[in-house]
Amino acid sequence: MYKILIIGPSWVGDMVMSQSLYITLKQQHPDALIDVIAPGWCKPILERMPEVNQAIEMPIGHGEFNFFGRRAIGKELKKAHYNQAYILPNSAKSALIPWFAGIPLRTGWKGEMRYGLLNDLRPNKKAFQYMVERYVALAHPKPEMINSSSLGGLETLPVPKLTIDLAAQSATLKKFNLNTDSTIIGLCPGAEFGPAKKWPEEHYAEVAHAMAQQNHQVWLFGSQKDLDTCNNIKSKVPDELQNKVHVLAGRTSLIEAVDLLGACETVVSNDSGLMHVAAAVGCHVVAVYGSTSPKYTPPLAEKVEIVHTDIECRPCFERECPLGHLKCLRELNPEVIVNSIRKLDAIKVDKC
Numbered sequence: 108m109y110k111i112l113i114i115g116p117s118w119v120g121d122m123v124m125s126q127s128l129y130i131t132l133k134q135q136h137p138d139a140l141i142d143v144i145a146p147g148w149c150k151p152i153l154e155r156m157p158e159v160n161q162a163i164e165m166p167i168g169h170g171e172f173n174f175f176g177r178r179a180i181g182k183e184l185k186k187a188h189y190n191q192a193y194i195l196p197n198s199a200k201s202a203l204i205p206w207f208a209g210i211p212l213r214t215g216w217k218g219e220m221r222y223g224l225l226n227d228l229r230p231n232k233k234a235f236q237y238m239v240e241r242y243v244a245l246a247h248p249k250p251e252m253i254n255s256s257s258l259g260g261l262e263t264l265p266v267p268k269l270t271i272d273l274a275a276q277s278a279t280l281k282k283f284n285l286n287t288d289s290t291i292i293g294l295c296p297g298a299e300f301g302p303a304k305k306w307p308e309e310h311y312a313e314v315a316h317a318m319a320q321q322n323h324q325v326w327l328f329g330s331q332k333d334l335d336t337c338n339n340i341k342s343k344v345p346d347e348l349q350n351k352v353h354v355l356a357g358r359t360s361l362i363e364a365v366d367l368l369g370a371c372e373t374v375v376s377n378d379s380g381l382m383h384v385a386a387a388v389g390c391h392v393v394a395v396y397g398s399t400s401p402k403y404t405p406p407l408a409e410k411v412e413i414v415h416t417d418i419e420c421r422p423c424f425e426r427e428c429p430l431g432h433l434k435c436l437r438e439l440n441p442e443v444i445v446n447s448i449r450k451l452d453a454i455k456v457d458k459c
Contacts (some may be wrong), residue, residue: 109136112189112210114201115145115153117169118299119361119380120404121238122149123267123387125195127407128242129158130265135246142187144180144204151362152384155269172200181207193245199224214245237261238404266407267387269365276366285326285353287370292318292448293326293385295376296340297333297356303398303428304377306436308336312343313441314375318448319348326371328364328381329356373448382406391451393444397436398423412447414439 140160153162181204192205197218214227235241298304315325327337334357341352374385375393386408396415400422421435
């Protein structure tokens with residue numbers, strides 16, 4: 108049996124996109140066992156990927172070197188006798204565990220001083236425009252690693268598909284006193300990366316107001332950090348419509364958010380991890396881009412509308428607006444997003 112160890116990424120969106128690699132590996136090796144090392148908060152996401160045999164919790168914090176801790180983990184994993192490892196992060200420390208585990212073939216992109224730690228080093232990452240292409244390309248041998256066209260283009264790659272646990276979804280709906288009696292529009296106004304990705308609260312509030320007026324439910328998702336933002340959005344909706352707006356930010360676990368996103372018809376999101384989750388559970392996605400670009404990490408949804416302004420200074424890929432005006436987001440009119448929702452709503456597709 109071919110046994111594969113993956114050193115997974117540390118961000119929600121990247122972890123979701125990495126499923127495309129696991130799907131490709133299972134296509135190549137149907138009987139392979141794929142284990143993924145990831146932060147504990149990512150384990151529930153991995154457990155919704157049927158290609159993953161086991162999610163192994165990484166006890167060492169993101170960014171922490173801890174040489175001896177990594178050596179101990181590697182020596183423990185050596186007992187599993189993996190045939191190959193794929194190291195998805197670019198750091199040298201991320202390649203230590205497979206090396207200590209004595210895994211014979213260790214595959215990854217050229218990164219931070221990884222010579223020797225990786226013995227299947229791929230040098231041409233920039234030949235692939237999209238992150239998901241870079242993940243999938245690692246599954247192919249070097250002679251095929253030329254450029255994006257050698258993989259057939261973004262539209263031919265397997266896309267992430269997270270499983271929805273219907274029993275868990277039903278229990279979560281009951282827990283938060285929610286129902287699916289009317290169309291649900293999800294809003295994800297947060298962005299861990301920084302404020303240069305966050306479309307203004309008042310714009311989200313206008314979208315929430317418009318959707319509630321059309322008798323749709325509006326669910327606001329996010330982490331505890333997004334709670335104030337989501338409460339502010341709800342507060343800007345007229346009192347008579349506030350019963351249609353539900354703030355879930357900071358209340359749900361990540362896996363509860365996955366199941367609740369799976370109940371949404373359309374999700375409006377900044378470029379964030381929840382955007383990729385929404386795409387992977389079969390939602391229509393309206394993706395709002397500020398300082399970043401869909402030319403690297405677009406939502407891999409079947410039905411998607413990508414919206415952004417075309418001002419000269421974007422994309423700058425900065426966490427905060429270097430010019431201090433955030434025009435790339437402020438000048439993106441809420442009407443554009445509302446029209447995008449209507450456009451997607453007119454094209455019905457089956458949920459995954």
